[in-house]
Amino acid sequence: DIQLTQSPSFLSASVGDRVTITCRASQGISSYLAWYQQKPGKAPKLLIYAVSILQSGVPSRFSGSGSGTEFTLTISSLQPEDFATYYCQQLNNYPPTFGQGTKLEIK
Amino acid sequence: QVQLQQSGPGLVKPSQTLSLTCAISGDSVSSNSAAWNWIRQSPSRGLEWLGRTYYRSKWYNDYAVSVKSRITINPDTSKNQFSLQLNSVTPEDTAVYYCARNPPSGIAVKSFDYWGQGTLVTVSS
Numbered sequence: 291d292i293q294l295t296q297s298p299s300f301l302s303a304s305v306g307d308r309v310t311i312t313c314r315a316s317q318g319i320s321s322y323l324a325w326y327q328q329k330p331g332k333a334p335k336l337l338i339y340a341v342s343i344l345q346s347g348v349p350s351r352f353s354g355s356g357s358g359t360e361f362t363l364t365i366s367s368l369q370p371e372d373f374a375t376y377y378c379q380q381l382n383n384y385p386p387t388f389g390q391g392t393k394l395e396i397k
Numbered sequence: 398q399v400q401l402q403q404s405g406p407g408l409v410k411p412s413q414t415l416s417l418t419c420a421i422s423g424d425s426v427s428s429n430s431a432a433w434n435w436i437r438q439s440p441s442r443g444l445e446w447l448g449r450t451y452y453r454s455k456w457y458n459d460y461a462v463s464v465k466s467r468i469t470i471n472p473d474t475s476k477n478q479f480s481l482q483l484n485s486v487t488p489e490d491t492a493v494y495y496c497a498r499n500p501p502s503g504i505a506v507k508s509f510d511y512w513g514q515g516t517l518v519t520v521s522s
Contacts (some may be wrong), residue, residue, distance in 0.1 A: 324508035333512035334444070340504040341422055377444060381507035385461050387446035 292316050294378050295317045296389035302397045307368045309391045313378035315359045322382040325354055325363045328391075337376075338363065368394075399423035401496050401513040409490075415483040416454070418473075419496030419513050426472045426479050426501035427452045430501035434469060434509065435481045450479055480500050486520045493517050 293316040299345065303309050321341050327333035335352055336345045338354040341361060351366040373396050378389040405417035417435075424431060432451035438444050448460040450470045460468050469482040483490060494516050497509040 320407075321504065322507040331515075333497075333515050334509070335512075336508055336510050339508040343504070345510065356459075379444075379508065382455075384459060386446045386509075388446075390443050 291385060292319060292370050292380055292383055292387050294374075294380055294387055294389040296378060296392050299369075299390065299392060301392055302393065303368055304397045305323050305370060308372050309365050309368060309394065311363045311376055311378075311394075313356075313363070314393045315361075315380060318358050321357070321378040322380055323356070324379045326377045326379065326382075327372075327374045328377065334377060340396050347367035370396075375380075399498060399511045401498065401511055401518045403494070403496055403513040405516055405518075407517055407519060409486055409518060410522050411487055411520055412485055414519070415481070415486050415490060415494075415518055417481045417494055417496075417516055417518070418478055419480070420476065420478040421498075422477075422497065424501075426450075426477050427474050428501055429453060430506075432498045432499040432506075433470075433479045436495045436497055436509070437492040438515075441489075442492070445492075447483075451499075452489070455497065461513070467489065488520045491518065491520045 295314045298310045323341050325338040328334040336338045337348050343356045353364045375391045375392050400422045402420045410413045432449045434449040435447040448470050450458050467484045472479045473494045495512040500510045
């Protein structure tokens with residue numbers, strides 16, 4: 291199975307900050323990488339698919355980039371509602387796998 | 398708007414069978430392009446994909462190796478829903494279980510765009 295490693299695991303930031311989360315794959319996954327946001331007690335919400343395509347309704351302050359084995363999620367200016375846990379996910383090869391998560395907390 | 402509504406017991410005894418159902422609205426379990434998945438989440442294992450069912454002129458299933466000997470995912474076309482059965486459960490199967498859709502078209506098929514609300518299933522006597 292393809293392993294996805296996110297860094298950092300925890301991130302403390304302030305409203306208005308720009309933050310970047312990295313996801314590294316154990317082997318190349320082409321462009322089949324997605325990002326999710328999860329708030330406590332809720333299901334994950336799809337933010338970005340195919341590395342950089344925003345899901346409908348997702349604010350433009352979210353962006354994704356990368357290729358091969360290294361990918362990033364950037365939030366350009368943190369809003370209060372962005373404090374949550376973020377996961378990357380690949381589906382280049384079955385089974386689909388997820389990163390361990392990055393918890394974004396308010397500083 | 399697609400909605401997935403989960404139902405099923407939150408407590409299962411060890412060695413028994415975990416059974417959950419995911420009712421679909423706004424799409425069809427018999428869609429020739431979407432796929433219907435079960436995913437679970439626990440502190441020890443994180444988000445773990447368990448399996449999927451999908452229809453492409455006939456029904457197919459894929460299962461995770463870790464549960465392949467114990468899992469069955471079945472579509473129910475009469476009720477537009479699909480189900481998860483996991484046999485011989487142990488406390489390690491305690492998790493929040495989610496159903497989720499692979500969207501029907503384009504490169505987005507490689508993601509999960511709609512999720513159920515989640516069901517916490519505890520395996521305990």
